[in-house]
Amino acid sequence: MTSLAVDSAGQAGAPRAGLFWRIAxxxxxxxxxxxxxxxxxxRYGLLLAVGxxxxxxxxGLRFGFAGPWRALILRxxxxxxxxxxxxxxTVAIVAIPLIETHSGELIGAHAPVGFAMIGGAFVFGIAMQIVLGCGSGTxxxxxxxxAVGAVALPFFAIGSFAGAWHLDWWTGLGTAPVIAFGDAFGAYGGLALTLVMLALVAIIALRGAAPEHRRIPRRLWLAAGFIALLAIANLVIAGxxxxxxxxxxxxxxxxATALGADLSxxxxxxxxxNMERVSQSLLTDVTSLTNIGIIAGAMLVASWRRGFDQPVPRLPAMAWVAAIVAGLLLGYSSRLAFGCNVGAFFSGISTGSLHGWVWFAAAFAGSILGVKLRARLGFEGAPKRGGRP
Amino acid sequence: MKILPSRRPVAIAVGLFLLIVIAIDSGVSAPLNPFAAPSPIALGSGQAAGGAHCAAPAVR
Known part of the structure; x- marks a missing residue:
């Protein structure tokens, strides 16, 4: 009887405790x-809110980059x-004309195409499929x-620092001039070209799918809309x-600076x-604030829906080593590629940069290889020896 | 096949990692000064963007 009373009190208290925790x-x-x-x-408070x-x-809406590319490649x-x-x-419709008419205040993610840029995007595509996490995904x-994302994250940061350190050497291997569609064809010409190319890729992807897979779920429509709104807010607030x-x-x-390294x-x-950024607080850096916000926002949702109750799977040592190496490669390669799936693919294309499209092609090719490597490295059960993954 | 029964310790470790990054930063960075902050919205502010972005070149 006592036990039953305690149980029923506990059951009644659990939702209340959950509600308080969520409000907190x-x-x-x-x-x-x-x-x-x-x-x-x-401005910095607003950017943290955007993040x-x-x-x-x-x-919350399970919108990602690495997973959907894997689904397209495999299924x-x-x-x-x-x-x-x-x-x-959606972002391009707002961003390309806005950047052209407010070029003194807003900049696009415009970067040059080059050998290192293409190679970097290819390697990023491999690494993001190995850990199944891109820039935002990690x-x-x-x-x-x-746990794989948590292990990869600090090495991603170290790789990004090292890649930026060597960036001038890599770009010296051969780099074409920056091509921004808005500059080359005018705001609306550049926008039209971007939208036509996006539509062509969508049509090719949809035509290649089985009829039952051609429908876009409601949650993805919602996520695409919210992500677009937030990306536009990022541009308008941060410039x-x-x-x-x-x-x-x-x-x-x-x-590195705290440990006494000389960055000169x-x-x-x-x-x-960049020296100014290193000397100023991270709480005044645009991408740091949105990164912190993304981690905290994901934490909030996982806690809200009790996602932390899921177990951490056992992986072989090889997979953890692969997560570290892939983390380093994600950071290093994305600096050579002038961005990851966010800075180059999402923001590059949506602000009319040619390098975003080249990044997409190279990273997708890398992803095809990365999908095969992931299975061999033990992320999907026992590593396969000799057989096809 | 499970190494930990819950993801909570991993999330706590990530939270601590963020706090350590922010703590190290506060030790090596200039103090915050909200009175020197740029206008809340870049669009219409007349101020140029900082350009600290992934697409930034090696040398400006």
């Missing part, structure tokens, strides 16, 4: 935004990729308690598009704009 989480998020706005400035929004949408399921293209196109995975990799490299640069030997880190 939301209040903590709001408090963090207000604190950053008060101590660093309103939290990204994290909540990415984790010809195009819904996730088409949702990405819809989000990119942040979301780490925030939601995914630059959504990015991930720069912030992670900056975290490692801060750590690097053309990248000794450039005035």
């Amino acid at each position: 989480l939301v209040l903590a998020g709001l408090a963090a935004v207000i604190a950053v706005a008060a101590f660093a400035g309103a 939290l929004g990204f994290g909540i949408v990415l984790e 010809r399921e195009p819904a996730g990729l088409v949702a990405q293209l819809i989000a990119i196109g 942040l979301v995975n780490a925030g939601s308690g995914n 630059q598009p959504w990015g991930v990799v720069y912030g992670l490299g900056l975290w490692a640069a801060k750590g 030997g690097s053309a990248f880190w000794s450039a005035p704009a």
Whole structure:
């Protein structure tokens, strides 16, 4: 009888405790935004809020990049990729004309195509399929308690720092001039070209799929819309598009500085704009704030829906070593490629940069190889020897 | 096939990692000054973007 009474009291108390915990989480998020706005400035508080929004949408609506590409490669399921293209196109409709008419205040993710850029994107595609986490995906995975993402994250930051250090050497191997569609064809010509190319990719992906896989689920429509709105907000508030990799490299640069490293030997880190970033607080750095927000937002959603109750699977030692190496490669290669799936693919294409399209092609080719490697490295059960993955 | 029964310790470790990054940063960075902050919205501010982005070149 006593036991039953205790059980029933416990059952009644559990939802109440859950509700209090959820309210506390939301209040903590709001408090963090207000604190950053008060101590660093309103723009930085708003950017943290945008980052939290990204994290909540990415984790809450399961919108990603590596997973949908894997689904397309393995099962010809195009819904996730088409949702990405819809989000990119929606941002482009606003971003390309806005950047052309406000070029003094807003910049696009415009970068040159080059040998190292293409190679970097290819390697990034391999690495993101090995750990099944891209730039934003690694942040979301780490925030939601995914052990592979958590292991990869600090090495991603170190790789990004090192890649930026060597960037001038790699770009010296051969780099074409920057081509931005808005500059080359005018705001609306550049936008039209971008939308036509996005539509062509979507049509090819949908035509290659079985009829039952051609429908885009409602959650992906919603996610694409929210991600697009947040990306536009990022551009309008920060003056630059959504990015991930720069912030992670900056975290490692801060750590190196704290350990007494001299960054003056690097053309990248000794450039005035980057030296200023290293000397100023991370709470005034655009990509650091959105990165912190993405991790915290994913954490909030995982806690809200009791995602932390999931077990951490046992993986072979080879898989953990692969996660470390892949983390380093994700960071290093994305610096050579002038961005990851966010900075180059999403923001590059949505602001009319040719390098975004070249990144997409090279990273997708790398992903085809990465999907095969993931199975061989023990992430999907026992590593296969000799057989086809 | 399970190494930990819950993801909670991993999430706590990630949270600590973030706190350590922010703590190290506060030790090596200039103090925050909200009075020197840029206007809340870049669009319409007349101020140029900082350009600390993934697409930034090696040397400007």
